Amino acid sequence: MxxxxxxxxxxxxxxxxxxxxxxxxxxxxxxxxxxxxxxxxxxxxxxxxxxxxxxxxxxxxxxxxxxxxxxxxxxxxxxxxxxxxxxxxxxxxxxxxxxxxxxxxxxPKAAAAGPGGAAKAPAVAGPGEYIVKSGDIPSKIAKANGVTSADLISVNPGVNWKSLKVGQKLKLPQK
Known part of the structure; x- marks a missing residue:
C-alpha cells in the first residue's frame, strides 16, 4: 500500500x-x-x-x-x-x-355729335374773361355766362378744376 x-x-x-x-x-x-x-x-x-x-x-x-x-x-x-x-x-x-x-x-375733346348726328365744332376761346370768385365751380361759371361746362373746360386746358383759386382768370368760350 x-x-x-x-x-x-x-x-x-x-x-x-x-x-x-x-x-x-x-x-x-x-x-x-x-x-x-x-x-x-x-x-x-x-x-x-x-x-x-x-x-x-x-x-x-x-x-x-x-x-x-x-x-x-x-x-x-x-x-x-x-x-x-x-x-x-x-x-x-x-x-x-x-x-x-x-x-x-x-x-382735346373730340367733336361731340349734335342733335342731328352732325359733329359740333370744338369750342373756341372768345374775347371775354372770367375772374373766379369764392364758391365757384365749372357748372356755376358756365351757367352764369351762358355756355356749357364742357366748352368752358375745353378752352382752359391747363386749369385744375378741383382747386380753383379766388382771383384766377379763366377764358370764356365764344357763344
Whole structure:
C-alpha cells in the first residue's frame, strides 16, 4: 500500500470535501445573484420598452402635427399668392383707368355729335374773361355766362378744376 493510504492523520481528503462544499455554496450564491440580476434586467427591459412605446407615440403625434402645419402653410401660401394676384390685377385696372382719365384731361375733346348726328365744332376761346370768385365751380361759371361746362373746360386746358383759386382768370368760350 502506498504511504497516503496508511496514514490516517492526513487532512487532505477533508480539505477536498471542504473545498467542494465551499464551491457548491459559492455556486448557489452566484445562482441567486444571477436570478436577481435576470429579474432586474427583465424589469429594466420592460421599462425601456414602455419608454420606447411612449416615444413612438410622441413621434407619431409630432409627425401628424407637422403634416397638419405643412398643409396649413401650403394653404396660406396659396391664399396669399391668390390675394396678391388679385390685388395686382386690381391695381392694373386702376392704373388703366387713371391713364384713361389723364389722357382724356390732356387731349382735346373730340367733336361731340349734335342733335342731328352732325359733329359740333370744338369750342373756341372768345374775347371775354372770367375772374373766379369764392364758391365757384365749372357748372356755376358756365351757367352764369351762358355756355356749357364742357366748352368752358375745353378752352382752359391747363386749369385744375378741383382747386380753383379766388382771383384766377379763366377764358370764356365764344357763344
Amino acid at each position: 502506498d504511504t497516503i493510504s496508511r496514514e490516517n492523520n492526513s487532512f487532505l481528503p477533508l480539505a477536498g470535501v471542504i473545498a467542494g462544499a465551499l464551491a457548491l455554496l459559492l455556486a448557489i450564491v452566484a445562482l441567486f445573484k444571477l436570478s436577481a440580476a435576470g429579474k432586474e434586467i427583465t424589469s429594466l427591459k420592460e421599462d425601456i420598452n414602455s419608454r420606447i412605446m411612449s416615444m413612438e407615440s410622441q413621434v407619431s403625434s409630432a409627425a401628424s402635427t407637422a403634416e397638419s402645419v405643412r398643409g396649413s402653410v401650403t394653404r396660406l401660401s396659396s391664399d396669399t399668392q391668390t390675394a396678391f394676384q388679385s390685388v395686382a390685377n386690381e391695381l392694373g385696372s386702376v392704373r388703366a383707368e387713371i391713364t384713361k382719365l389723364q389722357e382724356s384731361l390732356t387731349k
